[in-house]
Amino acid sequence: xxxxxxxxxxxxxxxxxxxxxxxxxxxxxxxxxxxxxxxxxxxxxxxxxxxxxxxxxxxxxxxxxxxxxxxxxxxxxxxxxxxxxxxxxxxxxxxxxxxxxxxxxxxxxxxxxxxxxxxxxxxxxxxxxxxxxxxxxxxxxxxxxxxxxxxxxxxxxxxxxxxxxxxxxxxxxxxxxxxxxxxxxxxxxxxxxxxxxxxxxxxxxxxxxxxxxxxxxxxxxxxxxxxxxxxxxxxxxxxxxxxxxxxxxxxxxxxxxxxxxxxxxxxxxxxxxxxxxx
Numbered sequence: 001x002x003x004x005x006x007x008x009x010x011x012x013x014x015x016x017x018x019x020x021x022x023x024x025x026x027x028x029x030x031x032x033x034x035x036x037x038x039x040x041x042x043x044x045x046x047x048x049x050x051x052x053x054x055x056x057x058x059x060x061x062x063x064x065x066x067x068x069x070x071x072x073x074x075x076x077x078x079x080x081x082x083x084x085x086x087x088x089x090x091x092x093x094x095x096x097x098x099x100x101x102x103x104x105x106x107x108x109x110x111x112x113x114x115x116x117x118x119x120x121x122x123x124x125x126x127x128x129x130x131x132x133x134x135x136x137x138x139x140x141x142x143x144x145x146x147x148x149x150x151x152x153x154x155x156x157x158x159x160x161x162x163x164x165x166x167x168x169x170x171x172x173x174x175x176x177x178x179x180x181x182x183x184x185x186x187x188x189x190x191x192x193x194x195x196x197x198x199x200x201x202x203x204x205x206x207x208x209x210x211x212x213x214x215x216x217x218x219x220x221x222x223x224x225x226x227x228x229x230x231x232x233x234x235x236x237x238x239x240x241x242x243x244x245x246x247x248x249x250x251x252x253x254x255x256x257x258x259x260x261x262x263x264x265x266x267x268x269x270x271x272x273x274x275x276x277x278x
Contacts, residue, residue, distance in 0.1 A: 021225045028211055028214075032118065039205075047112050050115050063093050113141060114136060161232060167244050
């Protein structure tokens with residue numbers, strides 16, 4: 001697992017930001033996970049795997065719907081918070097495992113459903129990864145996930161990150177098919193990946209089209225969370241001087257100020273809700 005560069009990203013670069021601000025991020029992203037759950041219609045007798053479960057909010061939600069749930073992720077700090085959350089609600093049917101889904105088949109259990117909220121866009125070999133996900137499902141099992149459309153159609157990320165980038169040492173922008181938030185933006189490519197991995201009945205529909213980043217009462221806090229949690233600007237924040245970090249947050253806050261509606265910071269998003277059958 002250590003050879004996968006995503007391990008460093010989600011353990012060292014942005015894992016801390018995601019745990020520190022977990023409640024904010026889960027509030028932002030809940031409508032997107034709910035859109036997938038609406039399509040999957042998980043039943044009480046079913047077993048579910050939550051791929052890229054992060055800090056476990058979706059896994060806990062799934063525990064209230066299904067017989068058994070396993071959350072898998074490669075981020076140690078995020079999994080630690082996920083386990084704390086499950087312990088707090090005493091969900092005895094929910095477990096977690098530190099897993100690199102791309103590396104190898106990851107479970108002896110076969111699940112009825114595989115779910116993911118923005119957890120499947122970071123594979124360098126997506127056919128291999130989705131093949132392992134398909135192998136974790138029973139014949140006829142259901143896959144459902146939400147992913148992002150093109151970067152230009154997601155100003156909720158683009159606006160603050162580009163404003164901050166003027167002050168940060170940023171890594172190169174990944175190509176459109178490289179591991180990253182937008183690697184599954186092309187619906188034809190995603191359909192082909194899933195077919196090559198052994199899935200059928202692939203359906204891709206538009207998901208929620210906006211994100212509420214937080215209250216306009218504290219634009220600096222909203223800006224800092226947004227810049228720190230993005231894999232690209234998060235890496236830049238870690239490498240920057242304190243003065244540069246402060247300037248980046250200030251620039252992002254100024255950019256976000258133009259997107260206040262009803263006392264919240266709201267920007268457009270483009271997402272896809274994808275379902276398929278094993």
